[in-house]
């Protein structure tokens with residue numbers, strides 16, 4: 216019987232072609248959009264983690280309250296000891312110090328007079344320790360537009376646009392003007408070793424990157440750091456595990472009434488990411504539901520038209536002794552066959568498209584040039600993941616079966632004799 | 641005596657028409673026995689198709705009782721009436737109604753698929769019934785490639801393939817030329833004699849009447865005359 220139906224589907228193009236096309240399009244869209252959302256989400260998590268939040272982050276309580284102002288006067292002290300104990304307690308994570316700082320970059324001329332100035336958004340990371348992976352983590356080498364990664368103290372990388380605005384060349388001298396941890400004026404000269412573009416709007420604005428030891432000297436915060444970041448050695452954010460680490464760490468300090476006691480936050484608790492992650496997740500659910508709904512409507516209608524055309528056939532089959540229920544079930548079976556074909560084709564195309572988008576991506580940096588402080592990757596990339604195999608397939612199949620079920624009800628509604636009457640031409 | 645396989649008792653069929661009703665069959669009483677070659681004849685609108693549809697359990701009487709193969713049509717559910725058609729009844733229509741996407745062989749085979757017959761059984765039965773109607777060589781053709789006479793012969797093969805007790809033929813010759821009409825009537829008569837299948841026609845075609853052994857005259861939904869004809873016409 217299945218073979219009989221299958222032959223019918225293959226030979227009667229009008230019966231199979233339009234539903235297959237509808238399903239294929241729907242499934243392709245579902246798969247690709249899900250892949251895109253997933254890719255954006257992962258990129259977003261990664262970008263935020265690498266550049267700002269870590270998988271978990273430790274700050275002083277006061278610093279945490281005002282962290283948007285980069286309040287280094289409230290920074291953690293005794294960080295080397297703290298780092299050692301973190302590394303010991305949570306060896307499955309890699310712990311690093313960072314200092315983020317604001318201030319002014321001044322470009323002096325030969326006489327020492329100011330040639331140009333601009334506000335800096337500085338980040339100090341561990342560039343020189345032999346085992347540090349920070350430069351690699353931030354993808355600095357690959358993001359350089361000119362020059363190289365600093366190889367010794369007193370060197371800095373600055374944002375490419377920032378450098379152009381200040382007419383800086385490699386090897387030029389710049390002066391940082393800001394305040395130390397204790398609120399005194401601070402000046403320090405750096406040599407420009409490279410210019411950089413991360414492609415992340417929030418990072419590229421007025422970027423200045425220096426080594427952590429330079430920053431500690433410059434800001435008078437020896438053995439201090441604004442933030443300690445922890446990254447899972449796997450490189451992949453695991454919210455459950457991060458939560459456990461955070462709870463375990465914060466447990467040590469619940470009794471403390473020190474305003475400068477360290478406090479840990481996991482990625483999801485920072486930068487409103489939790490809301491965003493939930494938003495993206497519900498977006499994918501909504502998107503998939505909309506597609507299933509729309510596809511079902513379209514398939515219902517194609518099914519209805521096809522069904523009307525086929526009352527003739529149903530009449531003959533009734534006369535030959537097939538029951539209404541059997542005809543109805545055979546329609547569903549046909550829907551499963553057609554739905555499977557369409558969903559397979561759609562999934563294959565959708566996965567291929569997603570793969571293409573994962574490898575090549577879509578550059579949106581033009582749109583995001585002036586945009587937002589949010590950590591948004593400017594290259595749109597999809598991500599292939601196992602659930603993409605069923606995320607389009609199941610809805611595609613479901614829509615087709617649902618569509619045929621709805622249109623097939625007409626067979627039940629009609630009197631046998633009426634169906635049969637259509638035979639008397 | 642041979643037993644009755646169709647018994648119609650006080651059957652009335654009314655159709656709702658607008659506010660009122662239209663009486664298509666009015667207190668009809670007849671019986672048919674196994675092996676009959678009979679026809680319901682009468683002018684257009686006299687109720688021939690309505691009666692045939694009730695016997696074929698495609699419709700049920702408004703009043704009265706129709707018993708076919710021992711089953712009361714009014715009491716059958718969808719499934720049982722389908723089963724009755726599948727096992728015991730064959731249909732032949734004015735238009736031969738073949739499924740266009742399937743080959744001649746597959747069209748004839750369909751009824752056997754419903755009976756869950758094996759491939760070998762199906763193949764044997766299909767080829768045999770195509771031979772009966774002289775179309776053994778056409779098995780793999782599509783219906784669109786057949787002439788009208790060939791199409792109607794496939795329809796006969798399709799009705800006969802499951803060896804039904806009763807074949808209901810509603811104006812089977814209406815769309816055929818005289819030569820083809822005679823050819824299929826002869827075929828049906830032969831099958832009637834060889835397999836003892838009951839044939840029941842609805843017709844107003846003189847050619848068909850020439851072959852009938854019994855004619856039930858219907859007029860305005862009533863049986864006017866029930867005429868037994870000598871079995872002399874078999875040429």
Ligand SMILES: Nc1ncnc2c1ncn2[C@@H]1O[C@H](COP(=O)(O)OP(=O)(O)OP(=O)(O)O)[C@@H](O)[C@H]1O
Pocket residue numbers: 655656657662663664682683684685686687688689690691
């Ligand atoms: N579903 C229906 N609703 C209303 N009236 C109907 C219906 N089916 C048939 N009729 C009427 O019942 C009467 C008998 O119809 P039927 O089809 O049985 O006639 P018939 O003898 O087969 O005629 P023909 O020789 O033209 O085929 C006709 O007047 C027809 O209009």
Ligand SMILES: [Mg+2]
Pocket residue numbers: 688689690810842
């Ligand atoms: Mg009729």
